Amino acid sequence: QVQLVESGGGLVQAGGSLRLSCAVSGRTSSSYIMGWFRQAPGKEREFVDAITWSGGDTHYADSVKGRFTISRDNAKNTLYLQMNSLKPEDTGVYYCAATRTRSRWPMARRYDVDYWGQGTQVAVSS
Numbered sequence: 081q082v083q084l085v086e087s088g089g090g091l092v093q094a095g096g097s098l099r100l101s102c103a104v105s106g107r108t109s110s111s112y113i114m115g116w117f118r119q120a121p122g123k124e125r126e127f128v129d130a131i132t133w134s135g136g137d138t139h140y141a142d143s144v145k146g147r148f149t150i151s152r153d154n155a156k157n158t159l160y161l162q163m164n165s166l167k168p169e170d171t172g173v174y175y176c177a178a179t180r181t182r183s184r185w186p187m188a189r190r191y192d193v194d195y196w197g198q199g200t201q202v203a204v205s206s
């Protein structure tokens with residue numbers, strides 16, 4: 081079993097930056113894929129980005145390419161999401177996600193996910 085706990089959300093003006101963290105506990109392995117999803121009010125949860133826990137391969141949704149960066153620190157068992165040039169449409173609850181199945185790369189569908197965090201709120205004002 082894996083537990084995911086997000087932190088770092090908040091309110092920021094458009095054009096600003098935020099860094100989210102996801103503390104990972106429990107049994108993981110090199111086959112794990114980690115990532116982020118988000119859910120705006122009244123909308124479905126959508127894929128943001130993903131990274132392989134072992135090799136650091138990354139994949140981004142088109143809407144965040146060039147603005148967001150996903151990274152991980154294996155020694156600290158922590159996943160990060162650096163968000164720059166934030167836009168009002170980036171507002172939503174951001175969820176840390178993980179799957180233990182490497183073949184589900186890039187874990188871009190909700191049903192690819194085995195574990196979810198509780199979410200952290202990000203609000204971007206215009």
